[in-house]
Amino acid sequence: MRREGSPFTGLSTVALKEAADHMTSARMHLAMLLVLLTAIGAIYGAIGQIKNTVGQDPFLFLRLFTTARDPLPSFVSFLGFLLPLLAIALAFDAINGEYSRRTMSRILAQPIYRDGLLAGKFLGGLIVLTICLVTLWLLVTGLGILTLGLPPSGEEVLRGIGFLLCCIAYSGVWLAVALLFSTVFRSPATSALAALSLWLLFTVFWSMLAPLIASAAAPVDQFDPMSVVTNAELQQGIARASPFTLFGEMTLGLLHPATRALGLIFFGQLQGAVMGAPLPFSQSALLVWPQFAGLIAAMIVVFTIAYVVFQRQEIRA
Amino acid sequence: MSAPVIEASGLTKRYGRALAVDGLDLTIGAGEVFGLLGPNGSGKTTTILMLLGLTEPTGGSVRVLGFDPLRQPLEVKRRVGYLPDQVGFYDTLSARENLVYSARLLGLASGDAAQRIDRALSVVGLAEVADRRVSTFSHGMRQRLGVAELLVKEARVAILDEPTNGLDPQGTSELLALILNLKAEGMTVLLSSHLLGLVQSICDRVALFRKGRVGLVGPVDELARDVLGGAYVVEIETEGVDLAGVLEGMDGIAGVARSEDGRSRVDADRDLRKEIARRVVEAGGGLRNMTLTRTSLDEIYSRYFEQEEMSDAA
Numbered sequence: 001m002r003r004e005g006s007p008f009t010g011l012s013t014v015a016l017k018e019a020a021d022h023m024t025s026a027r028m029h030l031a032m033l034l035v036l037l038t039a040i041g042a043i044y045g046a047i048g049q050i051k052n053t054v055g056q057d058p059f060l061f062l063r064l065f066t067t068a069r070d071p072l073p074s075f076v077s078f079l080g081f082l083l084p085l086l087a088i089a090l091a092f093d094a095i096n097g098e099y100s101r102r103t104m105s106r107i108l109a110q111p112i113y114r115d116g117l118l119a120g121k122f123l124g125g126l127i128v129l130t131i132c133l134v135t136l137w138l139l140v141t142g143l144g145i146l147t148l149g150l151p152p153s154g155e156e157v158l159r160g161i162g163f164l165l166c167c168i169a170y171s172g173v174w175l176a177v178a179l180l181f182s183t184v185f186r187s188p189a190t191s192a193l194a195a196l197s198l199w200l201l202f203t204v205f206w207s208m209l210a211p212l213i214a215s216a217a218a219p220v221d222q223f224d225p226m227s228v229v230t231n232a233e234l235q236q237g238i239a240r241a242s243p244f245t246l247f248g249e250m251t252l253g254l255l256h257p258a259t260r261a262l263g264l265i266f267f268g269q270l271q272g273a274v275m276g277a278p279l280p281f282s283q284s285a286l287l288v289w290p291q292f293a294g295l296i297a298a299m300i301v302v303f304t305i306a307y308v309v310f311q312r313q314e315i316r317a
Numbered sequence: 318m319s320a321p322v323i324e325a326s327g328l329t330k331r332y333g334r335a336l337a338v339d340g341l342d343l344t345i346g347a348g349e350v351f352g353l354l355g356p357n358g359s360g361k362t363t364t365i366l367m368l369l370g371l372t373e374p375t376g377g378s379v380r381v382l383g384f385d386p387l388r389q390p391l392e393v394k395r396r397v398g399y400l401p402d403q404v405g406f407y408d409t410l411s412a413r414e415n416l417v418y419s420a421r422l423l424g425l426a427s428g429d430a431a432q433r434i435d436r437a438l439s440v441v442g443l444a445e446v447a448d449r450r451v452s453t454f455s456h457g458m459r460q461r462l463g464v465a466e467l468l469v470k471e472a473r474v475a476i477l478d479e480p481t482n483g484l485d486p487q488g489t490s491e492l493l494a495l496i497l498n499l500k501a502e503g504m505t506v507l508l509s510s511h512l513l514g515l516v517q518s519i520c521d522r523v524a525l526f527r528k529g530r531v532g533l534v535g536p537v538d539e540l541a542r543d544v545l546g547g548a549y550v551v552e553i554e555t556e557g558v559d560l561a562g563v564l565e566g567m568d569g570i571a572g573v574a575r576s577e578d579g580r581s582r583v584d585a586d587r588d589l590r591k592e593i594a595r596r597v598v599e600a601g602g603g604l605r606n607m608t609l610t611r612t613s614l615d616e617i618y619s620r621y622f623e624q625e626e627m628s629d630a631a
Contacts, residue, residue, distance in 0.1 A: 005391035013421040021409065102405030106463070109369055109399035110422040111391045315371045316362070 010112035014120025022128040045069035061152040087174035093188035169295040176302035202242040210239040253288035327377035339529035352516040353509040355526025361509040398472030402479040404463040408452035437468035457488035477508040513614035541612040551583040558602025
């Protein structure tokens with residue numbers, strides 16, 4: 001029971017066409033405008049704040065990404081919040097849109113497999129997201145050089161690129177989620193709503209829910225210190241189910257070189273550590289590696305579910 | 318008939334407990350225009366999707382151009398063009414861009430593709446609006462663009478699902494002309510429809526579908542003979558004569574039926590107007606009016622299914 005021919009036939013054609021479509025779509029322009037405006041606002045706020053500080057900082061350039069000035073949040077928290085929205089905007093009608101336009105059966109009657117269509121759509125979205133993020137990253141870096149009058153050091157550039165990769169992986173997860181919903185639900189409105197609900201749940205409510213669930217599952221016993229540890233670990237584990245948490249931890253590890261651990265740490269483990277001393281890049285990368293791998297894994301798992309659902313679907317339109 | 322282009326045997330598709338296609342046997346030869354006829358929901362589209370490998374049959378086997386659509390779908394889809402019911406295109410792209418996309422999916426070189434696309438667009442009469450967005454196109458234009466796609470593909474088999482659905486009379490006749498053009502290009506055409514009269518004019522052979530089964534297969538004339546006993550109908554209006562009695566025993570007459578307004582209907586297997594007239598006059602009756610019509614497919618269809626209903630009920 002083997003089928004013949006490569007499943008990747010037509011993959012690049014679909015991906016390039018999707019990317020071209022996204023680039024010219026009004027939806028994408030609006031979403032990008034939103035991201036650009038907030039990003040520029042956040043960066044200006046950060047620059048103003050940085051200029052007011054007189055303390056020494058070997059990683060001043062990275063502060064550009066992470067400094068917040070009231071009432072604006074920092075650039076990274078903006079991205080953590082808005083990147084999913086951008087990804088959802090790209091893919092929420094990827095598959096069900098083909099049905100409602102009645103193009104699905106015509107496209108699948110061309111010599112390609114469904115694999116090629118689905119993967120092509122995902123890849124097309126990812127290409128566009130990557131282009132946008134790289135542009136944004138370059139823009140912010142350029143803005144920083146201009147206003148701070150300070151070129152980034154080699155290490156800062158490395159950390160910046162690491163951050164860029166994390167952003168791509170993070171939006172890739174949401175792209176896969178939106179693609180999954182567009183496969184499962186036949187109406188684009190439903191799939192958009194479902195994706196947005198999940199986005200709200202993970203970015204806003206998850207951090208409130210995690211302690212609740214943890215204290216219900218592993219209540220803290222006043223007389224048992226270990227129960228506090230169990231509770232805290234469980235709480236963190238639950239919080240890490242959200243891509244938003246993982247993204248936050250990655251940016252923390254990469255953009256604050258002094259970060260030594262992302263979980264619980266005992267006093268004994270800190271013996272001999274010079275507090276506040278930055279880690280080298282390789283150590284920071286090691287620190288966020290599990291989070292990064294987790295995001296990639298989530299992306300692949302969600303895409304696989306979408307793939308299975310799509311393969312089993314009846315093509316009737 | 319040369320080697321069969323499409324060969325299906327015992328093809329079955331089951332959705333849960335409902336049987337959409339039930340043990341279908343079908344053989345279609347090269348260069349034919351073959352019509353799948355039947356009411357909505359009789360399994361025509363399901364059959365087509367199974368021929369293309371877009372739906373997996375529950376049982377039975379299919380061969381299209383010698384390939385198995387389940388195991389070698391790319392080979393099949395490279396050679397078979399499909400125009401779905403109410404075909405859709407990408408609204409934000411122009412007609413030409415839509416065809417360019419299809420041509421890329423086909424793997425055509427861009428120079429070759431551009432040539433084929435220009436030719437196809439002029440054949441279907443869309444050359445002047447080639448660079449307009451498809452969102453401005455009428456239903457008929459979209460349908461013709463779908464035919465253009467088949468031409469670009471240079472398909473050996475064209476499968477059209479309800480191609481004339483929702484078209485105005487002019488659009489319908491234009492599309493039928495285009496379908497005959499496909500045949501002239503050497504394609505084998507398989508089309509499905511519930512509009513029988515239209516199909517009659519262009520199909521070499523038809524298959525009548527009902528509840529997932531093929532009731533009858535053959536050229537329209539042959540079916541008429543089988544079901545109605547004749548391919549010709551003489552409408553006759555007489556005076557002072559018992560027509561059934563007069564025509565009794567006459568060679569080539571399959572039946573005489575009287576309708577309320579004094580007219581009668583005679584089913585015959587050839588043009589018997591002269592003989593009928595002579596008999597009526599010889600019997601002393603008056604002949605007021607007589608017209609000859611070819612049996613329409615609608616009639617075969619409804620008559621056939623009436624018989625089936627009756628045998629079902631029995």
